[in-house]
Amino acid sequence: MNTIFAERFKSARLLSGLSLQDVVDKLNNKITRQAIYRYEKGEVIPDSEMIAEFSKIFNVRPDFFFNPMTVEIGKVEYRKLKIPAKEETRIQEQTKDYLSRYLEIEEILGIKNNFVNPLEDYPAVSGYANVNHAANSLRKEWKLGNNAMPNIAELLEDKHIKVLKIKADGNFDGLQTYANGNIPVIAYNETQMDNKKDRLRFTLLHELGHLLLDFNESLTHKQIETLCHQFAGAMLLPEAAIKQELGEHRKQLSMNELGNIKKQYGISMQAIVMRANVCKIVNNNYTRQFFKMMDDNNWRVDEPFEYHGHEESGRFDQLIYRAVVEELISMSKAAALKNMTLAAFKANTKMI
Incomplete structure (x- = not known):
């Protein structure tokens, strides 16, 4: 029991992003750093x-400290690299x-x-032709055709890939890894992306590229990273689809048609x-002019036109409610799995 508590106590502290001294300060020096260190070593409970x-400080339920951790994650690859070590640990x-x-x-x-x-x-992937072909193969395998994908998070969950929402600072977009050796995981920063669905969709598919593809060692x-960008773009807007929308060759594109494609396919205008x-529809010169225009209008972060599609998986919640209805778990256990108080869980739950 001491070992479990020690591991979970330290995990709760790291989850909250607090140092030993931060905990002491929040407790108004009721205990010392040495005492907290002893908790994390399992010397005392x-x-x-x-x-x-501690539950209030770390924002977890008291039983969090006594539930053993059953997950080991493999090497983690981040969409952005400049993440402080403390924030990386918390993620x-x-x-x-x-x-x-x-x-x-x-x-x-x-x-x-x-x-x-x-x-x-x-x-092993070495260039654009490889990732374009891989995206087409994956769409065929998953029976997606060339149509727009309505909910990528839900699609990935249906394919046994866990999609997690993480609260982190602005330097983190997404990550991918394997848990317990064989469970694929993609996590994204909900702080960054809950209001930018096109960006979220691109990030999920970028991380999918890392998960599924083997890259040439050279x-x-x-x-x-560029190839994973291209894989995400090819998944969102296949070559056959973009040529149907824009034609084989163009000298320039209108903002309205880009906006309409964005709203239909859930892909940013810049990615389009x-x-x-x-796909050789527009040349390099036009592409440079387009991005300069985006910079001049401060549209690189906040583009015109919005994609309003639903982009979230409710599978985790669905499984919890299913277990409650089938009387496999109690409401109290369901609240613990949601990391909520029982009162909060009941307030958010409607039972027939």
């Missing part, structure tokens, strides 16, 4: 009063905590993780123009 205090702890609760409800319901990489036998990190460029 605090009394129930102190556990309640990874959030990922492990969310996954441990997710996998627990699946175990309760007897759901197995049957992920198979549909591109496992695909040759490629640099920057080259691999990059797709048009790699």
Whole structure:
């Protein structure tokens, strides 16, 4: 029990992004840094009063400290690299905590993780032609045709890829890894993307490229990132679809037609123009002019036109409610899996 508490106590502290001294300060020096250090080493367990205090500081339920962590995550690859070590640790702890609760409800319901990489036998990628072909192969395997994909987060969950929302600072877009050796995971920064659905869709598919594709060893990190960008663009807007929308060759494009394609396919106007460029619909000179115009109008971050599609998976919540209705777990256990108080969970739950 001491070992479990020690691991979970440290995890809760890291989740909250607090140092040992931060905890001391929040408790108004009721305890020392040495005492907290002893908790994290498993030398002693605090009394129930102190556990309640820690629960408030770390924003977790008291039973969090006594539920063993069942998740080990592999090497983590980030969409953006400049993340402080403290923030990186907090992101990874959030990922492990969310996954441990997710996998627990699946175990309760007897759901197995049957992920198979549909591109496992695909040759090592070295250029655009490879990723374009891989995207077409994946769309064919998943029976997507050339149509717009309405909800990518839900699609990935249906394919046994866990999609997690993480709260992080502005330097983090997304990450991908494998949990327990065989469970693919993509996490994204909800702080950055909840109001930018086209950006979220691109990030999810960029990370999918990292998960599914094997890259030639001679490629640099920057080259691999570019290829994952191109994979995401090819998944969102296949070559056949963009040529149907824009034609084979164009000297220039109108903002309105780009906006309409954005609203239909859920892909940013900038990504559309990059797709048009790699598909040889527009030339490099036009592409440079377009991005200069975007810079001049301060549209690189906040583009004109909005994509308003739904972009979220409710699978985790659905599994919890299913377990409650089938009386496999109590309401209290459901609240714990949601990391909510029982009162808050009941207030947000409508039962027939």
